[in-house]
Structures are given as C-alpha cells and as structure tokens.
Amino acid sequence: MGPSTILVADDDRAIRTVLNQALLRLGHDVRVTGNAATLWRWVQDGEGDLVITDVVMPDENGLDLLPRIKKLRPELRVIVMSAQNTLLTAVKAAERGAFDYLPKPFDLKDLMGMVERALSTPQPAPPAAAGAAAAQAEEEALPLIGRSAAMQEIYRVLARLMGTDLTVMITGESGTGKELVARALHDYGKRRNGPFLAVNMAAIPRELIESELFGHEKGAFTGATVRSTGRFEQAQGGTLFLDEIGDMPLDAQTRLLRVLQEGEYTTVGGRTPIKTDVRIVAATHRDLRTLIRQGQFREDLFYRLNVVPIRLPPLRERTEDIPALVRHFFGLVNQQGLPLKSMDNAALDRLRRHRWPGNVRELENMVRRLAALYTQEVITIDVIEQELADFAPAAAPAEEPQNEGLGAAVERHLKDYFAAHKDGVPAAGLYDRVLREVERPLLSLSLIATRGNQIKAAHMLGLNRNTLRKKIRDLDIQVVRGLK
Template identity: 50%
Template structure:
C-alpha cells in the first residue's frame, strides 16, 4: 500500500509551488501552497499537514526561524527544507532546527518525492501502521537539477494552466516526449488521453489518414471507419513528434485543422469538432526549413507559441551522475540486479560527450545492470561499454569532476597518513589547489592584481602575500600577445 498524506509547500517562486504541488497531487497527496511565513503559520494550524516543505529565503523572513517552535507544537510533522544557499552552514542549521531532510536548490523532483515518501513512512510507523513508505516517483518524468533543466521546469509550470501550443526543441534522445508527458500529466487535461504520433515513422502517403482518420472504402484496405489521432486525443493532448519531417501537403491540412478546430476524415465530407492541446517537437532547424520552402512559416508560428529548448546531455554534465543513478534504481525496481557506480566510473561518465544524450545513458545503465558481473560498476567495465573516443580532446573538466578528483586525493592521503596524526590535510590540499587557482586567475587578467583579487574575492594585500608564500611572480603570469 502506498503512503499518502497532506503536504504544505512554502516557496515564493510560483513555478516551484505549481510543479511540486501538481506532482504531489498526482501521487494522491492533499497539497496546499503558501508563499510566506505568515501564510505558512496560518496553514500549519488550519490545514494540519503531515509534511512541511519550506524554502529558507521567504519574503517576510528566514524560513528556518520558527521551525523548531512548529515542531514543538506539532511533534508528528516532518519538515523538508529547500534552499538556494547551498552551504554547509545552511545544512547544519536545518539539522539543528529538527528538519527531517535538507535539499539544496536546484533540486530534482524525484529526489524530493523520495524524501516525502520517507517522511510519511516515518509518520505512519510512529502511528503503529504497517504501510509501505514508498511513493510512485513519476511526479515529473524528468530528472535534473542543472540550471538548464530548472528553466525547463519553470516553463512547464507556466503552461500547465493554459492550452497554448508548445514546440519542444532539442537533439534526439534529450527527452522531448517526456516534456510533453509532463505537461499533460500535470496539466488540466491529465484525465483525458495523451496521444503521440511520430511523423518520421509514418509513410508520407499515410500521415493524413493517421492524423485525421478515414472512412470505410476511402482506399484499399479501409474496411471500417477509423478515428485519427485528433479524435483519439479528444479533450486531451496530441503530441506531434518530429514535426520537421512532415510533408508540405500534410502541413497545409494540419494548419487548417488548427485554425478551424475541425477535422475531416480521408474520404469523408462531414467535419468533426475536436478539442485537443497541441505539443510538437523536432530536432530540426525549422527556420532553416522555412527558408528552404520545406516548412510552412504560418504553421511554425501556430506551433511555436511557447518554445521549450532541451539541452543536450553534454551541456548539463552536472546531471549525468544523477541520471545514471536514477536509471540504475529504476532498473532495480523493474527486477534487474541492483548496481551502484564506483567513483572512477562516475568520472568516465562525466567525461564522455554523450552523442545519444539521455537515451544513450539510459540504455547503457540498463545494459550494465544486466551484464555487469559485479554489484559495483567500475571504470574498466565502462571502458568496454563506451566508444573509444571517450574523452574529447577539447573537453574541460566541470566542477563536479573537480570534486571527484579532490575526493580521490583525500582518500589517497588518508591512506598514506594512517599513523601520522599531526598531518595537516587542509593545508596540503590548499598547497596543491590554490597556486593553480592564483596562476589561472592572474593569467586571465594579464597579471592585473587588483582585478585578480576582485575575481578571487580577497583583498590585494592578501593576494600579494599568497603569491609570495607560493613563490609566484605575477609578471610571469601575463598572457603573451
């Protein structure tokens, strides 16, 4: 049995309230939202939530203040803290106030869903009820906490309450259909059908019959009247995938349907009124196709009311490990062996350029869940599963990979340092990292110490002392002409 409860979501960003609220409602929870401490206080008493999800930075004060008092009054309440101030101090404060969980922004919605499930499971256990704490983690079928994906989430939140046409843009494998499913599943048409059609997968001569349906006897093999995708999606959402591959003659008829709201079947004469939301998607450059007279400009404007651009996976590398773990967990839930990633394997995943995007990563994780003999997937296993050009020559390691490098360095030093209690690992690490940071910063500003100090967030005298301590000559750190 699934544990559901009442959830109060407090955030001054309306997009977060909409997306989180709708996702949790879809899982069966009762949800109310608030945007301030004042509103939060009123709803704590009147709504009596099982779980409070609250931001730290609220318009009328610090969201952490008052949490301890709330828990004193409501001992059965679980508090999940959200914060864009991703600092150790914020995490410590959240723990000290008695928070059940702390999630830094940008957060992943599935991660928040798991935290809510854990919180409700704890509450039910305290009440003596034997219920499964797990929740369905499909509140939003998208995973990612990168800034690019957060912008996608915000756009999704803005279109849930209207029926504007949407054009989803992105390379193959980035998850365009998942965006369409999310908009439908969280929106006001979610109780009606979601129908998808891929224009590139249908022979040109059959596209109109597939979209608009056909009458008995309209062509050879048409033995009965068959409803098209528009009629099948009545009241719901029609997803037109790979719209850039639609032939011009079909584009003309599609435009007419979008303008009139009526479809006429192939071989028919009586129009049928349809009410559907249109979401289209493509990996093609539609403006270029328009210039080449291969796509109608008026249809483009009709479809592109709200554009959503999905980033390639190589442009959101900070999401790679999160996605990989998500796919491994999903594989385990589907009955495949449970696997985890070793740190060296995670480094390789971060370095790979992912030409097949999220779909390629998902397929790889499923394959490794089946074929990997060990429970922990190591780098050597990945080397045998990925193409030889694993790391592009122009690849620059992101901050996540720096963190992995620091972790490996610390592990090695701690292993070496056993039995040497007087070692100063903090200073040892600074001696490795800080000179590189100083050198690169000074080089970027042609040796200008005032500008370098500003970029580093330190004063000029401190910078001079550090240069002296490390034996660095600023005159030699200028970019040559």
C-alpha cells in the same frame, strides 16, 4: 512603487541575513523568521505585502502552508525557494498558488527582480489545480531527472504551463527526452484524465499521414471498406504529441494548420467538419527555420506551433545531472529484477567527460548493460572505459543500407510504420494507401524525366495516356512542362 513589507521565512540564518540586507537596500520593510508558525501568525494578523518562504523548515513544510495562505489572503503573493530542485517541487508550488519558484542556490539579483515583479504586476486569475495524484508522486517516479540550472528553467516553464492549453514546441537533439516533457505536460496538466497519444511523423509513410491523423470515411479510396478514426478523434479531450513534426509533408501541414486555425477538421473523404478539443504538443530535432528557408516547412504553421518553445539541452550541457540519472536508471532496472548497482566517483567523473552523442537515451542504455552484464556491485572506471570503447561509433557510419533493392527499402520502411502502432495493426485500407504512396513518386519522377510530357511518360510507364491523366488528377500531382 513605494516601500512594501516583505515577510521572509527560512531556517538558514545566513540566507535570512542576506535577504534582509538586500531588501532593506531596495527600500522595503522586512520581517524575518526561521519557522513556519511565526510566518503564519503574521499572515493571520494581516501583515506583509509579499512572502518569501523556504520549503523545508523545522516545524512545517512551506508548500503545505501555501494553500492556507491563499485561502485566507488570496491577494498575497508568495515566492517559494527550495533546495529540493525537482519538477515535482516546481509543480507543487505552481498548483498551490505560488507567484514563482526559485531553486537554491539562487542568484540574489534574480530574486530581487522577482520581488519587484511580484509587487508590481496585476493579480492573475487562480491557476488550475494540477491534481492530487501528481502532488503525491515521488521524485524517483518523475519523468524528468536533474537539478542543473538548465533543467531548473525547464521545470519552471512546465509548472507555468500546467494549467493552460497553450501549444508547445519542444526542440532538442535525439535522445534528450522530448516525449517525456510532452507526457509531463499532459500528466500534470488539466487534461490528465484524457488520452495521451504520440505520433511519430518520421515513422509513417508520407501518403498515410493524413488518414492517420484525421481518419477516413468508408469508400474514401479503394480498400477503405470501413470508416477509420484518426488520432485527432482518438485524442479528443486529451493531448496529441506530434513527434518529428519537421518530417510532416507539406500537404498534411496545410491540413494541420487549418485545424489549429479553425478548431475543426474533416476526415479523408468526409464532408462534415468535426470539432476538435485536443492540446497539441509538437517536437523536432531538426532546425525548422532552415526547413522554412528551404521551402520544406510552412512558416505560418511554425508560428502556430511555436507558441511556447522549450529547448531541451543535450546531456553534454548538463553533465552535473549524470550522477542523479545513473542512480535513477539503476533503480529502474532493479525494479525490473536486475541487481541493484552503484558507481564510484572515478567512473562518474569519466561519464561527465564523455560527449554523449546519444544523450540521455545513450546513458540509459549503458546503465542497463552495466546492470545486466557485470557481476560487481560497484561499477569502476575500468568498466566504463571498456564500455565507451566497445560502443564507440564507427568512423563513418552508413546512413542507410548499401546496395539496398527497392523491395528491401519498402519492407524496412513498412516495418517502421507497423512498429509505430501500439498494437502493431495500422488502420484499415493499408494496401491501397501504400500503393498510392509508391505510385505518386513514381509518376512524379517519370513526369520530371520526360519534362512534363505525358505522352512520353505514359509510354515509359507502359500506361494508357488516359489512365495516366486520371492518376495524375486523383493523386493531385502538379505537372510542370519544360522542366530542365
């Protein structure tokens, strides 16, 4: 690649000098300026093969200059630099046609690599607009907060995905904000005018998942007195967020894989294929590769979902974002009527040293308690120490209630299922679907206990042998004889 002319606009003299020297060493011709007006004049005169511009300059915002550059010279690549390192900056740069976005302070080697890519890669098709409403949003209203290097990389990836329908897999510990990322992909993307539906696989009884996702026809099973729409149908034209995808049962995984492969599905009890137009965003806190090795998750489904992987870092890996998060959460609770508070430096330092097993959710809950329970305007380290001591986890927390009866376990499970529905009302036919969920493991375990002997299993259950056979067939239970 021969020498190119690169136009640099930045109001910081030191940055202009560094970039000028680095680009000259690579053999390029360089023109530098400290204002947007001069840069625009050069562009109008047809100068330059590449533009590197800051966002904040004395006479005009570099992002506001971008649309005029792209309209006049759509082939001219523009790299945007900014110290305003938020998701909104990255989205604005992407939607207005920037080749790439680099937060300040930047690594010079990274920028030089970006320059070489900008000068050598083919010109892509113009990206889809992410919408005027997103461009007018303020940082405080953004779903993601933080300017750490880890968050900057997430912002850049999200900005590149806004104009696409690529399937995304979000991984991260509980409380890191996986649903916030999914909502950002939807709210700033081309499906923003469509619905956004979130489904938590872990909160739905396993036997009800297929009906929940795909709907069912009238008469599909006992109690299905009306047709019920599923989440795929409800999310048509929008985004379907499948949270905790690692908890999806294998039979539902098979149906989901078919939807992703063929772009259509059938309702439970239905025969007519239904075309689907839904963007899938999945998320999990579990290691899906381990589940694949254990036979609990389909490998082919994993690769269908993992088209674009996004890993959300735990809060302990981006503790430099804690002050901004604290300010953000104090602002939110103030809007809800609680007094506005702040935190002194010693208290913030103590928060940075905490391990945060509950991640951002744990921090938000703490801030809400501080705003509600303490009278002082400035929270000090003594308060933080007391909070961390009061809410420290027990040494050996029980995973589930001890000595819990079957009825109590079922009730607890069903409460989670009802809570997972926004209006608290699940789809019709709930009674029979719940009975099927209890019946299937009961029959399966009985057959395992009797090593597949249906006569013994029927006797143990108190059922007629023909009735047991019919239930095995209806519930699609696999009977393996001679189990040990």
